[in-house]
Amino acid sequence: MARKPRREPGTLEREVLAAIAAAGRPLTPAETLAELGEPLAYTTVMTTLARLHDKGALTRAPAGRSYVYAPAAAPDTLDAALTARQMTRLLSAGTHRAETLARFVADLQPEDEQLLADLLTTHRSDDGDGTGTGDGDGNSAGAGRADGGPRR
Amino acid sequence: MTAVALVPFVMSVLLAVSGGWLGRRLPPATATRLLTVASLVTALATGFILAVVAFTLLAPMPMLAAVGHWSATVVRGHDPLPAATGLLPAAAVAGLLAAALRRTITVGLDLAAAERTCRRLGSAPTGLVIVDDDRPDAYTVPGLTGRIVVSTAMLRALPPDERRVLLAHEHSHLHHRHHAYTQLADLAAAANPLLRSAAAAVRLAVERWADEDAAATSNNRGVAVRALARAGLARSGTVTMPSAALGAVHTDLAHRARALQQPPPTPRPVLAGVLAALILATAGAAVDTSHATERRFERAQATFAHRR
DSSP: OOOOOOOOOHHHHHHHHHHHHTTTOOBHHHHHHHHHOOOOOOOHHHHHHHHHHHHEEEEEETTEEEEEEEOOOOHHHHHHHHHHHHHHHHHHHHOOOOOOOOOSSSSOOHHHHHHHHHHHHHHTTTTTSSOOOOOOOOOHHHHHHHHOOOOO | OOOOGGGGHHHHHHHHHHHHHHHHHHHHHHHHHHHHHHHHHHHHHHHHHHHHHHHHHHHHHHHHHHHOOOOOHHHHOOSSSGGGGGHHHHHHHHHHHHHHHHHHHHHHHHHHHHHHHHTTTTTOOTTTEEEOOOOOOEEOOEEEEESEEEEEEHHHSSSSHHHHHHHHHHHHHHHHHHHHHHHHHHHHHHGGGHHHHHHHHHHHHHHHHHHHHHHHTTSSSHHHHHHHHHHHHHHHOOOOOOOOOTOOOOSHHHHHHHHHHSOOOOOOHHHHHHHHHHHHHHHHHHHHHHHHHHHHHHHHHHHHHHHO
């Protein structure tokens, strides 16, 4: 089985940010680890959260013996959302507009929808535990990352 | 004009016919790079040769011959065509050049808009901007630094492993500057409409490239397939019942999904080599035509000077 390549630190930072945003509420490091759904070391998550806080991407508030982390409420979040939406509309107008935005999934053709629905059904069944939210086993940093063992 | 001058036109037709096939057959990163270079070289070569043909045909006109100090007879050579036929390639070159120019301006404006959007989206230390929006969407905005924009609705729609795939996919676009390839290929297609299918192939190849990078974050390629399917359905907002006729779907998205269900792409050194050789031949044809034309005009000028 192919070994998972080493990730650069920025990748984990983005995943942590996304995990906290997906939860929709402030998370403790342990909850973040669970939300990441990956056998990462607890200390790795702690470090990443601290780094994101230092960079101003997360705010934190003391909670018990630890902190809870929340996305830094950018003063112009609403403005940003609006801008992003305008951008989307602007660039999807016209037939041969430059593909300035690289979308994960572009607009679907009618036949695409059925294909995707089918794929989701087939791949759910042959995939053992597909959508677990993580067991947060927090195995130690060295052993946890380097092995090529089965993973989700 | 020799037969060599036809090579770029043959290459254009080859790319028009097989561009899509090449894009799917070659590994995505190779396909992206080679097809972009092939498009640019072919567009430049066809434009250049058309310009040379136009100029050579028009050159025997007395007015031009007098200005350029060359012998009309020598320049005309063995071409039996009257000088006025040179207006046709001249018009073609002018039209294509104008299209390329228009395209360049559009791309420039789009990039400026993208850069402004990046600024307005804030500093984003990790490059990821999460937008509080109840419409599921995820995309990359190019710019000096670029941004990955994901809506909270999209994040909530995906389980953690698929979220990872999505982020890795978008990061791959930024990291490898995929928009530069698609825009250059589009520019080439504006300058030579035969290259449109190659430009479409490049657009698909960068998505496949990002898909492969994203699939590499997990040991299970099925996760990437699911992420693609779930994100697509979340975006379209439809709940469709599964049906038959899977294999009949021939969209780009279907190709991406099918490719992810198969093992990672293998290198195709022979095919890549052939395409690289064709690119060199196309460039070589333009250079050769340039030399031949230069010699012809030198001879014509020598004759003109001698007669005086």
